[in-house]
Amino acid sequence: MKSKKVIALxxxxxxxxxxxxxxxxxxxTPAPTTSSSTYQAQLDQYKIAxxxxxxxxxxxxxxxxxxxxxxxxxxxxxxxxxxxxxxxTMASFLTAKVAYEAKVDVIRAAQKSALVVxxxxxxxxxxxxxxxxxxxxxxxxxxxxxxxxxATFKSAMTALGAGPVHPDKAVAPVKxxxxxxxxxxxxxxAPEKPKK
Numbered sequence: 001m002k003s004k005k006v007i008a009l010x011x012x013x014x015x016x017x018x019x020x021x022x023x024x025x026x027x028x029t030p031a032p033t034t035s036s037s038t039y040q041a042q043l044d045q046y047k048i049a050x051x052x053x054x055x056x057x058x059x060x061x062x063x064x065x066x067x068x069x070x071x072x073x074x075x076x077x078x079x080x081x082x083x084x085x086x087x088x089t090m091a092s093f094l095t096a097k098v099a100y101e102a103k104v105d106v107i108r109a110a111q112k113s114a115l116v117v118x119x120x121x122x123x124x125x126x127x128x129x130x131x132x133x134x135x136x137x138x139x140x141x142x143x144x145x146x147x148x149x150x151a152t153f154k155s156a157m158t159a160l161g162a163g164p165v166h167p168d169k170a171v172a173p174v175k176x177x178x179x180x181x182x183x184x185x186x187x188x189x190a191p192e193k194p195k196k
Contacts, residue, residue: 042191049188111153118145
């Protein structure tokens with residue numbers, strides 16, 4: 001009876017020892033890692049993704065550069081047209097102004113000539129020792145001559161009309177908003193190499 005108890009105790013002890021050893025062995029087992037074939041497949045996919053990523057970066061760069069070049073080209077064309085139109089408007093104004101001032105010069109020259117004639121006649125009539133009646137007549141003649149010269153000038157200017165008005169420069173075009181740079185794609189993440 002005693003020997004049976006000893007045997008049972010020995011079996012129980014050995015069972016416990018085997019169980020704890022198995023547990024210890026299970027705890028020390030490393031976690032499963034990615035196999036070489038799985039890693040290679042992931043690496044191949046990563047390389048493809050990286051090529052596509054780099055292609056997307058270059059494509060974005062080319063597209064953005066082309067958009068910016070078109071933007072600046074269009075804007076410079078708009079500004080050139082704006083300035084060309086303004087210069088043409090100013091050229092037309094200056095041509096009209098020169099023509100108008102030439103006509104005014106002719107009218108002024110006629111007035112000046114009439115005043116010079118009236119002045120010369122007055123000085124001639126008052127030279128020496130003329131009588132009071134002759135001086136009075138000279139004054140009246142000069143006043144009438146100047147009145148006629150000024151009235152003729154006024155009438156000619158009215159007939160000519162107003163001169164050309166200096167144009168106002170048109171409001172400059174509003175600069176458009178520049179193109180926005182395309183958003184780059186997310187860079188692929190390299191797979192983790194399996195531990196040896």
